[in-house]
Amino acid sequence: MRLTPALLLASAATCAAPAEPPAESSAESSAESSAEPGWILAKIARPAPARTPFVEVRGSKLLKTPLRLTGEYVRPDADTLVRDVRTPYAETTTLRAGEAVIQRAGQSPRRFSLSRVPELAGLQNGFGALLGGDRTALEAHYRLQADGTRQRWTMTMTPRDAAMAAKLQAIVLYGRGAELRCIETRPVGNVEAQRTLLAGAAQDAAKVQDSAALATLCHGAGAQ
Template identity: 75%
Template sequence: MTPCAAAADGSDAVDAAWILKGIARPVPASTPFVEVRASKLLKAPLRLSGQYVRPDADTLVREVRAPYVETTTLRAGEATIARAGQAPRKFALSRVPELAGFQGNFASLLDGDRAGLERHYTLSAQGSRQRWTLTMVPKDAAQAARLQSIALYGRGSELRCIETRTVGNAPPQRTLLAGAAADAAGVEAAPALEALCHGDATR
């Protein structure tokens, strides 16, 4: 089937089920990331780079390699944060519901668990199989009071960026993943990083 024919019969369109099936990754899995945190209190956005590792279905590890080295392990309702030269810090995820939610969301994404996500979010998909967006809007009123939306940007079966928008005027937080994280090497300007997240540019 030609691309034109595919577009004509709608087979190039995407929905949440197609996207989640494509980006699902069996464990063990890992992906590089570049996280950009903007703040009105900072002269320039804070940029972190490293990798996410999911060694098994119940564990998520976030390894920050620059501008400092830190490993956060989320497992069995507990978070462990380790830095070189310091004793590891441990605390219950119940104390930080944002971390617990992040672990659950990331696991659901990598499992392709649409039902799990739809228990907490309203999902809407836009775009084509070559360039798509999946937006997640929280259903819980308490969460919606803090979180406006989580938007996933990707190409084909590759999840390339997660953009989180909170309620209020705070700048969005963007996490470039996989190929987009690699493309971000040497890219410093905020507009260029935003374009990479949204799939508007490549290096």
């Protein structure tokens, strides 16, 4: 298994999503207030330790139905990201100190350096920026565009790096208030988007099997 740049960013972003968003003041919670990148980043930023459940849906021309993964993202400390897949198979991916370690029961751990993937050079720096709510640092690697209100918003992240942009069109975050509910990864070309539903959206998706319904659930998190 090879982790894509988008998946690594999703790992970072999902650990910023709280199971229960913190309360806002009456001024901040106004549904009519427009969302903007700085406000969104400040709200979804979370210090370690943090964890959140996820439902990931991957489409492929080789599959009759989309592959559906469930599990949990964990950020035990500021320097570590863990992606724990529980179904339809068990696999744990740990990102730490510029290295990825992939573990499956009964198999030896697989290790590789993230530096071997050229397009990850800027992305590694973006991890701390996203989790820390650092807009300036994040914009060094992505163009950010926010839409919607503070109650329901989307934020589109378009890569600046040419190597990453050749593979990744954009990553779109969908949320409600301080809760990041879905990440949609849009590859370049005629490739179906990959969606990762998080926190409350992952719970809502527990009994939803249809891929179109899951896409609607993902997009609905940011609908006006």
